[in-house]
Amino acid sequence: MTCDPDGFLPSVSCEMLRLRAEVLQAIRSVFAAEGYWEVETPLLSQETIIDAHLQPVVVRLEGLPPLYLQTSPELGMKRLLVAGAEAIFQVTRAFRACEQGARHNPEFTMVEWYRVGDSYFDQMAFTQRLVQAAATAAAESAWFERLCGRSRPEDCRSYFGRDFGRLRYDEAFERLAGERVLGRDVSALARLAARAGLSVPDSLHADDIDGWLNLLFVELIEPHLGRERPVFVYDYPETQAALARLRRDDSPVAERFELYLRGIEVCNGYQELTDAQAIRQRFEEQQDLRQRAGWPTLPLPRRFLAAHEAGLPFCAGVALGLDRLMMAIVEAESLADVMAFPFDRA
Incomplete structure (x- = not known):
């Protein structure tokens, strides 16, 4: 192997990158076969999605207001839907500050x-x-067996070849933690955490119901998801709707799903919220949460809101992390095992 004291080489072999390219080619072929067409939208924009849990990368250019590298292409793609696009996809780079790890x-x-x-x-x-x-x-x-010492081709086919499971969020808790959680108050969630022996971070506020739900989900549920076969978890708490539509059941839920592969969350799908006023209200709520957490406020995405006021059609959308999908396919331990230049080599 070439000596690399200056760290200029990629973190993975060219064979891994060729395997990744073949996977991406297969993905594009599925989109083409099912009538989707590929689009491009700006990476750098005056607008960004307002989310309490996503921190955009801010770019400052002389004489201009702050610009944002996009956390996803959602802003531009939904404007294309309003313009008349009906089935579109994009393969792009996304940027999120304060996120680094395996x-x-x-x-x-x-x-x-x-x-x-x-x-x-x-x-x-x-x-x-x-x-x-x-x-x-x-x-x-041809590269799979050479690269995937932990998995044989037939094991990969067996795992991914069966029907994917579907499990409601509340059912996942009932099955894996022994009780349902939707509609429960913080004290009930705290008791569940105590019975499970979880360590509660000091930063978790007593009134932060989403914080408690996330703690329980990450510690008690997520590690067990998608172990025997891929599984969709769907119908999340209404407080975790982001820009998904709500359904007013006995316990209201957000019409969204996540796909888990070998304990890794790889994608997020929504029945998209189309009501411009409801979207504006959710952005205001997220802005308030950002302020409470000490994060800077973000400008309202006015073109995005104007597009919704013009009429976003009934639709569903999905965002999938290609790097995490590759991790699951080759059973890697880290993103650095499947991408050329992770952050410490960028």
Whole structure:
């Protein structure tokens, strides 16, 4: 192997990068076969999604207001839907400050798509087809066995080849933690954490119900998801809707899903919220949460809101992390095992 004292070489072999390219080619082929067309939207914009849990990378150019590297291409892609696009996808770079670790990199590859007329259940089915095609392409590659010492092609085909499971958020808690949590107050969630022997961080406020739900989910539920086969978790708490539509059941839920592969969350899908006034209200709520957490406020995305006021059609959308998908396919331990230049080599 070439000596690399200056760290100029990629963190993975060219064979891994070729396998990644074959997976990406298979993904593009599925989109083309199912009537999607590829689009491009700005990486650098005057607007950004306002989310209490996502910190955009700010770019400052002389004489201009702050600009933002996009945390996802959602802003531009939904404007295209309003303009008349019906089935679109994008393979792009996304940027999120303050995210670095085995499953996080400040810059990563995102595959995002939307289809007018689809429900989020339709998109679960499409996501299964897409991920299965990607895994099949990897398993059939000449590079797979050479690179994946922990997994044989037949093991990959077996894991990804079966129907993906579907589990409601509350059912996941009942099955894996012994009780449901939707509609429960913070004291009930705290008791569940205590019975499970969880260590509660000092930063978790007593009235932060989402914080408690996230603690319980990450510690008690997530590590067990997608171990025997891929599984969708869907119908999340209404407080975790982001820009997903709400359904007013006995316990209101957000019509969104996440796909888990071997304990790794790889994508997020929404029945998209189309009500411009409701979106504005959610942005204001997220802005308030950002201020409480000490994060800087962000400008309202006015063009995005104007597009919704003009009329976003009924649609569903999904954002998938390509790097995490590669991790799951080759059973890697870190993003650095599947990308050329992670942050410490960028």
